[in-house]
Amino acid sequence: MMNKEYLSTIFEHDHSFGQDKKKPGELKTILVIVITFTMMIVEITAGLAFGSMALLADGLHMASHAAALGVSAIAYVFARKYAHDPTYSFGTGKVNVLGGFTGAVLLLVFALIMVSESIHRLVSPVEIVFNQAITVAVIGLIVNGLSMLILGHDDHHHHSHDHEDDHHHHHDHNLKAAYLHVLADTLTSLLAIFALLAAKYFGWVRMDPLMGVVGAIVISKWSFGLLSQTGSSLLDRQASARTKEGIIGRIEGAQSETYVFDLHVWSIGPGIFAASFIVVSDQLKAPHFYKDLLKDMGQIVHITVETHLLDPEELYDHSIRTQAQA
Secondary structure: OOOHHHHHHHHOOOOOOOOOOOOHHHHHHHHHHHHHHHHHHHHHHHHHHHOOHHHHHHHHHHHHHHHHHHHHHHHHHHHHHOOOOOOOOOOOHHHHHHHHHHHHHHHHHHHHHHHHHHHHHHHOOOOOOHHHHHHHHHHHHHHHHHHHHHHOOOOOOOOOHHHHHHHHHHOOHHHHHHHHHHHHHHHHHHHHHHHHHHHHHHOOOOHHHHHHHHHHHHHHHHHHHHHHHHHHHHOOOEOOHHHHHHHHHHHHHHOOOEEEEEEEEEEEEOOEEEEEEEEEEOOOOOHHHHHHHOOOOOOEEEEEEEEEEOOHHHHHHHHHHHHHHO
16 A cells, blocks of 8 residues: 555645745845945935935935835845745745835825925925936936846737736736836936936926926836736736636547536636646546646646546536535
């Protein structure tokens, strides 16, 4: 008789799904944090030494974004460290999604602060030291431009809604959140330079707070987009109809009188999915037969199959049991 320990080597398997490996986004994010933190120290030190409020304010602003980027870095490290922890049913892939969701929330908070400060300055304008402010904005633009190059981004647009859904599930949402923070800073630097030049040479002093409002609106749009994508994944939204139809086609096409029911396919990490479904057939096979049919769909890394013989008496008994449990 086979013992349970031996059987466990056949039926139990690792659930890390590659989350124990360092992702490219982790190293990129840490490098950008180092650059941002270094620039923050330089600006705060220079601001205190030279009495420049513009440099001091931008240094503190960079500190807030360094903290937000730090959330992304922590998510990467946590996901890798606990990848083999069995208390996480499907591994730690969603930790990176949670990092992206947190980053999107922080981005929205920054946008609201921008709106509040801009409205305050529209109502109560403050004197601007243009040369200093423009210098700080240009420095910020250079640093953020370098950070954007390091993080990179491969967000492509698709015409098909199904393709778009699958594409969002393949995102490293944590890296996208870090990228959007840097992109938001780059946008605010560009808008600030434009507004400051307009105020300096044409006297349009209210252009600066107006550009702050415009920047906040754009950043909010990016934030809501990322919140939607990460929220869908965290709430186990079903994969696209195209993916589900592909699974049904493979299973039902392998045998006559074979049907798939109660199909669920959901993301458990960047580019990886779990699936569960019921197979009803008059030529019933072992679960591994149906799993093997989906082997070349490499993104589906965990499959649970419930099987039922296509027999009227058995199906009637199953129906009665199901109704009793309802």
